[in-house]
Amino acid sequence: MATESYTHLAYYERLVLQIKTRILQGIMQPGDKLPSVREMAKQEQLNPNTVAKAYKQLEADGVIYVEPGRGTFVAEPLKHANSKAVAAFRPKFDAIVVEAQSLGISLATLQAWLAEKEEHRV
Amino acid sequence: MSLIVTKLQKRIANQEVLRDITFSLDRGQVVGLVGPNGIGKTTIFRTVTRQYIADGGTVTLDRHDLTNESPQQAAIFYLDQQHLFFRKYALAKIATTYALLYPSFDQAAFLHLIKKFGLTGGQRFQGLSKGYQALVMVAMALASQSPYVFLDEPFDGLDVLIRERIVNLVVDAVADGQRTFLIASHNLAELDGLSDRVLFVKDGRISRDLTLENVRQQAVKLQLVFRTKEIPAVIKQHGRILNIRGRVIEVVFPDFTPDVQAALQAEQPVLNESLPLSLSDLFKVEFRKKHAEVG
Numbered sequence: 351m352a353t354e355s356y357t358h359l360a361y362y363e364r365l366v367l368q369i370k371t372r373i374l375q376g377i378m379q380p381g382d383k384l385p386s387v388r389e390m391a392k393q394e395q396l397n398p399n400t401v402a403k404a405y406k407q408l409e410a411d412g413v414i415y416v417e418p419g420r421g422t423f424v425a426e427p428l429k430h431a432n433s434k435a436v437a438a439f440r441p442k443f444d445a446i447v448v449e450a451q452s453l454g455i456s457l458a459t460l461q462a463w464l465a466e467k468e469e470h471r472v
Numbered sequence: 473m474s475l476i477v478t479k480l481q482k483r484i485a486n487q488e489v490l491r492d493i494t495f496s497l498d499r500g501q502v503v504g505l506v507g508p509n510g511i512g513k514t515t516i517f518r519t520v521t522r523q524y525i526a527d528g529g530t531v532t533l534d535r536h537d538l539t540n541e542s543p544q545q546a547a548i549f550y551l552d553q554q555h556l557f558f559r560k561y562a563l564a565k566i567a568t569t570y571a572l573l574y575p576s577f578d579q580a581a582f583l584h585l586i587k588k589f590g591l592t593g594g595q596r597f598q599g600l601s602k603g604y605q606a607l608v609m610v611a612m613a614l615a616s617q618s619p620y621v622f623l624d625e626p627f628d629g630l631d632v633l634i635r636e637r638i639v640n641l642v643v644d645a646v647a648d649g650q651r652t653f654l655i656a657s658h659n660l661a662e663l664d665g666l667s668d669r670v671l672f673v674k675d676g677r678i679s680r681d682l683t684l685e686n687v688r689q690q691a692v693k694l695q696l697v698f699r700t701k702e703i704p705a706v707i708k709q710h711g712r713i714l715n716i717r718g719r720v721i722e723v724v725f726p727d728f729t730p731d732v733q734a735a736l737q738a739e740q741p742v743l744n745e746s747l748p749l750s751l752s753d754l755f756k757v758e759f760r761k762k763h764a765e766v767g
Binding site: 388392398399403 | 500501502636639640643644646647665666667668685686688689
């Protein structure tokens with residue numbers, strides 16, 4: 351799998367991040383059809399149950415949607431973040447910032463990293 | 473529908489090879505059977521399929537006792553690589569022979585698969601390269617239509633391309649959720665990503681039944697340095713030391729709970745860095761002898 355930096359994560363989580371990254375980079379666009387679970391399992395040399403778990407997670411996150419009988423597709427990106435999702439995300443973000451600071455990573459460095467992400471956006 | 477093996481025992485030449493082999497397999501799973509060479513993986517296969525008569529224990533399929541039935545009735549497909557009677561056969565003859573042994577053997581499916589590999593029915597099995605022999609054996613397993621397939625070291629010594637083709641065949645076969653593979657390997661990494669669960673074989677028992685996806689979420693590998701040379705109790709209690717180089721201790725915590733984390737922080741390590749946990753680390757933790765653990 352291409353996502354070398356995520357090796358500490360479970361395979362299904364890696365696949366979730368990999369697909370989200372592809373969508374953010376525009377390699378996969380809204381309305382694009384995803385490979386079937388079986389095809390994706392072969393492409394990634396993964397257990398089909400792992401792929402199915404990743405697809406379920408992506409669907410729950412609203413990143414993809416399933417049309418019964420037709421397949422799985424990339425959803426339109428959210429224009430405004432859902433307030434519930436934001437409320438759930440905020441504590442995780444705060445925890446990461448605290449951890450970074452306790453490691454001696456300054457807020458300025460974190461801001462520089464965020465700015466890098468902004469530049470790389472397509 | 474599940475295959476349940478309970479307290480299987482087997483003595484060979486006065487040695488207890490299997491003491492208490494207990495596990496169950498559900499449909500639609502890929503399960504790894506892992507242990508070092510010579511630990512008894514093949515003996516498990518042979519005993520479950522009744523090539524060896526068990527000294528104790530039962531094998532049941534849907535509460536139906538298989539202990540007195542032959543393996544083809546038992547819906548388990550297993551090729552014993554040390555006793556392949558068909559080495560000299562042409563591939564087409566293997567198909568007709570197996571159709572006699574396994575009533576559900578699909579000859580057309582088998583010939584279709586070998587054609588996809590670029591082989592013909594006239595070719596003899598023993599004339600094929602090691603990689604193609606491996607592919608043909610997996611094709612036989614798939615054509616048998618048996619719900620349970622045992623593969624013994626299917627990837628051993630094969631190149632990446634053949635490995636990929638075998639994985640694709642297995643993925644295709646389990647994707648419908650109707651078939652189950654039990655794959656023996658001495659190399660845990662070979663089963664990474666492919667298996668739902670991994671069973672470790674140790675001292676004639678299934679010592680662990682792990683879901684690798686969960687392990688990756690619960691377990692951590694840390695590189696630690698402490699002020700004193702003393703190894704803190706929390707490591708001795710919850711961790712497994714992989715190695716010690718000078719002051720640097722590499723340790724795996726199979727279950728890294730917040731309590732363990734807090735206890736570790738309380739020791740105020742000078743260095744506390746997380747390292748990627750590889751499957752070979754898990755293998756080492758399970759199988760390395762105690763005396764080698766520190767050192």
